[in-house]
Amino acid sequence: MKAIVIETVKPGGYSIINADDPLVLSVQEGARGETIMFSLDPDNPSLKDNLKKGNMNVTCRDENIIIQKGGWTSIVAKVNEIPITYNGKAPFNIQNAMAAVAATSALGLNEKQIRAGLVSFSPSIGLSPGRMNVIDLDYFKAVIDYGHNPGAIKATGELLPHLSVGRKLRMAAGTGNRRDEDIIEFGVILSRYYDHVVVTETDPRGRPIGVVANLVKQGLLKGGLSEKQISMISDVRVATDTILNMARKGDLVVLQADDVHFIIEYVMEYKNIKKRQLSKEVVNDDHSKEGGQNAG
Template sequence: MTDTVHPLNKLMAERISRIVDLNIMGIDIIAKSLEIPLQDQVCGILEVNAAPGFRMHLNPTIGTSRNVGATVVDMLFPPGSKHSIPIVAVTGTNGKTTTARLISHILKTNGNKVGMASTDAVTIDNVPILFGDYSGPEGAKKVIMDSSIDYAVLEVARGGILRRGLGYEESDVGVLLNISSDHLGEGGMHTLEELTRLKSTVTEAVKETGYAVLNADDPLVLSRIDKVKASPILFSKEPDNKAIKANYDKGNVNVILKNSIITIEKKGYSLPVENVCNIPITFDGKAAFNIENVLAAVASSYALGLDIKQIRKGVISFTPSMDYSRGRMNIIDMGEFKVVIDYGHNPGAINATGEFIKSLMPGKKIRMASSVGNRRDQDILEFGSALAKYYDHIVICDPDQRHREIGETADIVKQGLISGGFKNNMITIIMDEREATKTALEMAKSGDLVVLQVDNLEQVIKDVFDFKEKLKKFTVA
């Protein structure tokens, strides 16, 4: 309202605002003048607009230009009020989703409302609002625009950065987990060094007052430490790591595995968080890949200001179950054998999880492998060769051919398996994922382990539990 509007008309407009319950509104009035009370003239209110236009106020045909937008912003965000959401961004080749989920869980467990974008969905306060791969800027946008959240946790994938950037200007915490060969040859990325430079955008786009969390056990990750403007927090499974010692000497924070205990260290203090054996997703400390993810999540949570008690509460209550970590190292007991559902789909993931998976059951290791068609031939060959080191039989399917012919990817995986020492009778090719899942499950004997690398996660989960019910009925009969 301008200063020429009569005080009684102003009071009437404020009353209408309270009745309609809108603090920003436009009221369309037909009257001779607003400089005299409306009750003293023939007039009427035409409508109330919930989204009034500003143009006629900023650039009126007649009269003085008034910056009503500034007034609205000052009302919505008074000086000194909270006006931004703390952002945690997580990237790397493997472990992004698990780490983002764990950070979100730690925050949520301590009473915060968290928005998360990942390769699976956009979730607000643990409720999925969008399904699909939202590890790019569109996911970041959907999370950050929700003013109800206390924190934004964003999984950031290579493709999103290449195509459209990060989706935010700066974060409060940026995490770089690891770098290994994946998607090389796409988007101008041909070497690991180029991939590292791309992914390190996440740690370089952290506020100077924020923290860059880096894996000190990965030389490629560590090579980018001098590029960050934020305070570096290093994490490592090796307390004697030279980079860890150098970071400590500079007065920075480290998160390390010390005598099987996750420990936060800085000059002047050492804070034990929890023994890894008590953290469910490390599987009694046997899953080294998830120990790294825990170290990163602890470092991120500490950077956000959570204390040891709060962090411990989160890490010990996060389980590798369908509820907390769907599609990531979920183990299902089928009775005489077990099934693992896991998304790992590149050589780095196969090598990182291989020894742990071999230790789960004494019998044969059977894997249904799929969905690597958008990699280079040499990467698919390497994927097959990596599988050959840890498994006794591979069922190859190809539900998403990407740009390839049907069966082309499967044939390349087979070549990789054979080059890794597999025989033809150790390989089964079935294009349909559901049929491949059924075949792998039917192969299993007592003591065996079936690992399912899935594309259609929900369908495969349903099929596995349906198969389990059939086994129960057969056993009873």
């Protein structure tokens, strides 16, 4: 289905191709307009072929994102300068940055303009809600992310150890219009990266409530998690509250944000409540100390 996008490019337009994805490469013959390719590997054979055709490439070399065309190469930005790459630890977002470089270069922006955009764009709830938003909740961190397919779970899962040394906890929900085996596989992949998963129900898409969640649970068990490492809570609000309160110092809680604005509002309210509780505890502690001194 997504191949239709590059098949409908108008004359004088551009098809931007991810040369690291075999499925994308398999449909490139149908691409119209000028082809721009991007890849994490500067020695990718597809990039070399694309250059020979006189087309543009975007890739990484020596920790820099570069543009190649003809006989020239231009550095756009250092990878670790780009906030969404998490200091280069998020390859999937390096790819996203390269795709952005390809698109903006095709639109006529120069390297200085493109770099300014890359280094000023952060994965914050203000600029990119629901896309790897990391929120510090005092003694643990929460990540709000919309990713809900196996590819997204793998990509974010490999980044998690770089964000926190503690346990990895996840609130997750399957998608009802997938095949049973795909939903089970979703659970299997989750089991590789998380110490505890709270399974909720957000998008049954016509299936009876509980069916999708139970398929996810089957996958989690198949992947090696125990019954004790799985909680089944159909209400999203209760599921969110449960997993946040489950966190200990140093843990990382990943919240699947099918309803992005609800999750963001809930987490920020949770943060404010915890801040007020901490302030109250500090005040009470100060009063206790004063009382002890007066008694002496």
